[in-house]
Amino acid sequence: MNGTALIYHKDYLLHDIPFHPERKERLIATLNYFEKTGVLKRVDIITPNIAEEKDILRVHSKNLLEKIKEISLKGRGSIDVDTLLNSHTYKVALLAAGGVILAADLVLRGEYKNSFALIRPPGHHATIEHAMGFCYFNNVAIAVNYLREVCNIKRVCIMDWDAHAANGTMDIFYKTRDVFNISIHQDPSFFYPGTGFIEQSGEGEGKGYTINIPMEEGASNNDYYCLLKEFVIPKIKEFNPEFIIISSGCDSHKDDNISSLCLNEEGYAVMSNLFVTLSEELCQGRLVIALEGGYNLEALVHSNYEIVRSLLGESEYGNKTKGDILNSTYNTLKKLQNIF
Numbered sequence: 480m481n482g483t484a485l486i487y488h489k490d491y492l493l494h495d496i497p498f499h500p501e502r503k504e505r506l507i508a509t510l511n512y513f514e515k516t517g518v519l520k521r522v523d524i525i526t527p528n529i530a531e532e533k534d535i536l537r538v539h540s541k542n543l544l545e546k547i548k549e550i551s552l553k554g555r556g557s558i559d560v561d562t563l564l565n566s567h568t569y570k571v572a573l574l575a576a577g578g579v580i581l582a583a584d585l586v587l588r589g590e591y592k593n594s595f596a597l598i599r600p601p602g603h604h605a606t607i608e609h610a611m612g613f614c615y616f617n618n619v620a621i622a623v624n625y626l627r628e629v630c631n632i633k634r635v636c637i638m639d640w641d642a643h644a645a646n647g648t649m650d651i652f653y654k655t656r657d658v659f660n661i662s663i664h665q666d667p668s669f670f671y672p673g674t675g676f677i678e679q680s681g682e683g684e685g686k687g688y689t690i691n692i693p694m695e696e697g698a699s700n701n702d703y704y705c706l707l708k709e710f711v712i713p714k715i716k717e718f719n720p721e722f723i724i725i726s727s728g729c730d731s732h733k734d735d736n737i738s739s740l741c742l743n744e745e746g747y748a749v750m751s752n753l754f755v756t757l758s759e760e761l762c763q764g765r766l767v768i769a770l771e772g773g774y775n776l777e778a779l780v781h782s783n784y785e786i787v788r789s790l791l792g793e794s795e796y797g798n799k800t801k802g803d804i805l806n807s808t809y810n811t812l813k814k815l816q817n818i819f
């Protein structure tokens with residue numbers, strides 16, 4: 480079996496909205512840094528195809544698909560003030576979804592140990608019916624339903640550590656018990672998307688299979704480590720997934736001004752290492768990490784670099800962090816343990 484696949488397509492750069500923070504330079508800078516540091520030689524770059532309409536429709540309404548297609552094919556337009564389209568956006572959004580499908584497929588077929596999907600636009604804010612927050616189609620959710628409906632995988636775990644709550648992914652899987660969906664993010668009381676509270680924990684047979692973990696501003700490596708180690712990982716072990724996909728936003732980095740969270744690249748490395756170990760323990764190492772947000776180029780490329788080194792088994796940071804823990808983190812842990 481090969482090591483780590485890096486999913487990338489040069490057409491990811493064609494969705495290009497002037498002055499928008501979710502810009503093509505995010506991928507260009509990451510690839511340049513991978514090349515400069517030699518990491519690019521140790522992964523295989525695999526080029527995806529666009530997702531087919533039927534892949535999108537396993538998650539989204541026909542209405543959303545048609546709306547994005549129509550606006551994009553007109554040449555330009557917008558869904559909201561954050562979510563703009565050019566003539567390429569529809570195709571590139573299909574290509575981003577196709578990227579995570581391919582990432583999952585390569586791992587499931589045993590061709591690669593794990594994979595990193597260096598894709599854009601991101602997806603985790605896209606709900607069944609609505610594109611929003613720089614997201615058009617929910618790439619990770621589309622790959623999850625591909626695994627479930629085409630590949631007969633019964634239980635999938637999604638871990639989202641983007642600074643913003645994964646409202647789209649939550650909407651899509653809120654009523655199912657077959658997808659264990661965890662989002663750890665900045666407290667949404669005064670922060671986009673304004674949803675993602677602990678009490679939002681799933682509905683019907685999905686009750687208890689959605690976990691939202693709001694973090695206080697200033698939360699750093701050890702706060703994340705504490706909640707993952709004491710709560711999230713034991714819960715994932717109980718769920719016993721057959722596949723793990725991570726929605727990896729690097730906007731929780733201390734240098735990313737879009738959030739007030741304070742992870743650094745070491746934190747991203749340790750979290751990735753924990754999930755590499757966990758996936759080996761639970762599901763034959765089946766792990767895909769897919770890019771979501773991250774807008775400070777330096778923070779993004781360093782975090783992406785550490786994440787890929789973790790997937791390659793080269794990380795020097797291990798499975799532990801040190802440092803202070805906020806009181807609010809202990810309170811959140813207690814609250815989580817009471818509710819779940």
Ligand SMILES: [Zn+2]
Pocket residue numbers: 641642643728730772773
């Ligand atoms: Zn984000």
